[in-house]
Amino acid sequence: MELNFHLVEFESSYGRPDQLPESDLPEIVFSGRSNVGKSSMINAIFNRRNLARVSGTPGKTATINFFRLGDIRFADLPGYGYAKVSKAEKVRWQRLMRAYYESGRGIALICQLVDMRHPPTADDLAMINFFIEGEFPFVIILTKADKLNKTERGRRREALRTELPYYDEITVIETSAETGEGIDKIRAIIQDLGEK
Numbered sequence: 001m002e003l004n005f006h007l008v009e010f011e012s013s014y015g016r017p018d019q020l021p022e023s024d025l026p027e028i029v030f031s032g033r034s035n036v037g038k039s040s041m042i043n044a045i046f047n048r049r050n051l052a053r054v055s056g057t058p059g060k061t062a063t064i065n066f067f068r069l070g071d072i073r074f075a076d077l078p079g080y081g082y083a084k085v086s087k088a089e090k091v092r093w094q095r096l097m098r099a100y101y102e103s104g105r106g107i108a109l110i111c112q113l114v115d116m117r118h119p120p121t122a123d124d125l126a127m128i129n130f131f132i133e134g135e136f137p138f139v140i141i142l143t144k145a146d147k148l149n150k151t152e153r154g155r156r157r158e159a160l161r162t163e164l165p166y167y168d169e170i171t172v173i174e175t176s177a178e179t180g181e182g183i184d185k186i187r188a189i190i191q192d193l194g195e196k
């Protein structure tokens, strides 16, 4: 059955591990550092301007925000790696993420976003290795491709072959929430998961 992406709805927000709702539906998760474009990507996928809150200030999304489309749940996670965040806030983030990933949720797919302009950060690589070790299904979504010219893109594409672990075994998609590039590929992956 063709998913109707217009029917997405905001479901709920959680800032504390003990509040997390039960995992009763397959979830597609958006992970990545602050400001990489997770919320923008969700808006682009669903063709909505303000479904997920976007901001030029890193750390905009401080809670886990759930969205629902039919029998699939989408999770917009708070970003990591923002230097100006307090120690207490970092600890809160870690507890929330641990509770999220280690509570046996039905994670159907993690979309790990990486800024295409730069090499993956140490935090990005730690997340990716955590997914590999935990055998979580994930794809790498390169964001902000619109900000690179053809030469720069080719250079980044080539460098990622060695920067990303298990490069040959992972799906890497170049995208732009600005121009819509690559969004159809992500929708196709979601559509496939919806049919399982």
Ligand code: GTP
Pocket (backbone or CB within 6 Å): 032, 033, 034, 035, 036, 037, 038, 039, 040, 041, 053, 054, 055, 056, 057, 058, 059, 060, 061, 062, 077, 078, 079, 080, 143, 144, 145, 146, 147, 175, 176, 177, 178, 179
């Ligand atoms: P946190 O909620 O802080 O974790 O950030 P986030 O990953 O949700 O990032 P968000 O979607 O809020 O975007 C951060 C900034 O990057 C905003 O100013 C967006 O407009 C911009 N941005 C996001 N995606 C793109 C893109 O594909 N191209 C360009 N040029 N800018 C983008």
Ligand code: MG
Pocket (backbone or CB within 6 Å): 038, 039, 040, 053, 054, 060, 061, 076, 077, 079
């Ligand atoms: Mg966000």
